[in-house]
Amino acid sequence: EVQLLESGGGLVQPGGSLRLSCVASGFSFGSYDMGWVRQAPGKGLEWVSGISNTGIHTYYTDSVKGRFTISRDNSKNTIYLQMNSLRVEDTAVYYCAKDAPRSDGYFYFDYWGRGTLVTVSS
Amino acid sequence: DIQMTQSPSSLSASVGDRVTITCRASQSISKFLNWYQQRPGKAPKLLTTSASTLQNGVPSRFSGRGSGTDFTLTISSLQPEDFATYYCQQSYTTPITFGQGTRLEIK
Numbered sequence: 001e002v003q004l005l006e007s008g009g010g011l012v013q014p015g016g017s018l019r020l021s022c023v024a025s026g027f028s029f030g031s032y033d034m035g036w037v038r039q040a041p042g043k044g045l046e047w048v049s050g051i052s053n054t055g056i057h058t059y060y061t062d063s064v065k066g067r068f069t070i071s072r073d074n075s076k077n078t079i080y081l082q083m084n085s086l087r088v089e090d091t092a093v094y095y096c097a098k099d100a101p102r103s104d105g106y107f108y109f110d111y112w113g114r115g116t117l118v119t120v121s122s
Numbered sequence: 123d124i125q126m127t128q129s130p131s132s133l134s135a136s137v138g139d140r141v142t143i144t145c146r147a148s149q150s151i152s153k154f155l156n157w158y159q160q161r162p163g164k165a166p167k168l169l170t171t172s173a174s175t176l177q178n179g180v181p182s183r184f185s186g187r188g189s190g191t192d193f194t195l196t197i198s199s200l201q202p203e204d205f206a207t208y209y210c211q212q213s214y215t216t217p218i219t220f221g222q223g224t225r226l227e228i229k
Contacts, residue, residue, distance in 0.1 A: 047218035115165060
């Protein structure tokens with residue numbers, strides 16, 4: 001059974017930092033791209049970042065470029081999202097998600113974690 | 123960035139009804155269109171990929187169609203568990219973008 005377990009969320013002041021982690025199990029982790037998707041309270045889904053299976057290629061939405069860094073450790077079946085210079089508008093539930101098997105195109109997600117809440121407030 | 127626009131934003135329907143949700147891309151995305159269902163307090167669930175391919179375990183009352191810029195998700199006979207919010211998502215290019223969501227409510 002595929003499982004994705006996020007951690008690291010919490011309350012942080014504007015300008016602060018947090019590092020999210022996502023531990024995966026139940027599939028061949030090193031064979032799949034992974035991503036982070038967030039959802040602000042009462043709002044829709046927003047893709048944040050993605051990373052290739054080897055970690056060589058990373059992708060970001062414009063609003064987090066230069067502030068967030070995605071990475072992975074395939075020996076630990078874990079991806080990370082380092083979030084710096086946090087803003088009030090980064091407040092959201094952050095979901096870790098597994099990319100589906102595909103031969104072309106870009107990310108779409110067949111398994112999701114339960115999410116971790118990040119609140120940016122003074 | 124490719125903008126994804128869903129219509130309607132909300133919809134009231136009854137059990138047994140047939141409903142269709144539309145998703146329009148701001149430029150052609152070929153068939154790189156996926157649909158998700160999200161129930162309150164839960165993570166999204168992938169329903170269809172590549173515009174029309176049903177994921178394993180998704181009931182056959184769900185169907186997707188379209189290519190280029192215009193896509194639809196149809197539920198042929200609504201069941202109580204289908205009342206949720208639905209999102210389209212393009213996987214043609216980065217940044218990946220989602221529609222704003224369609225909330226399907228019980229009439």
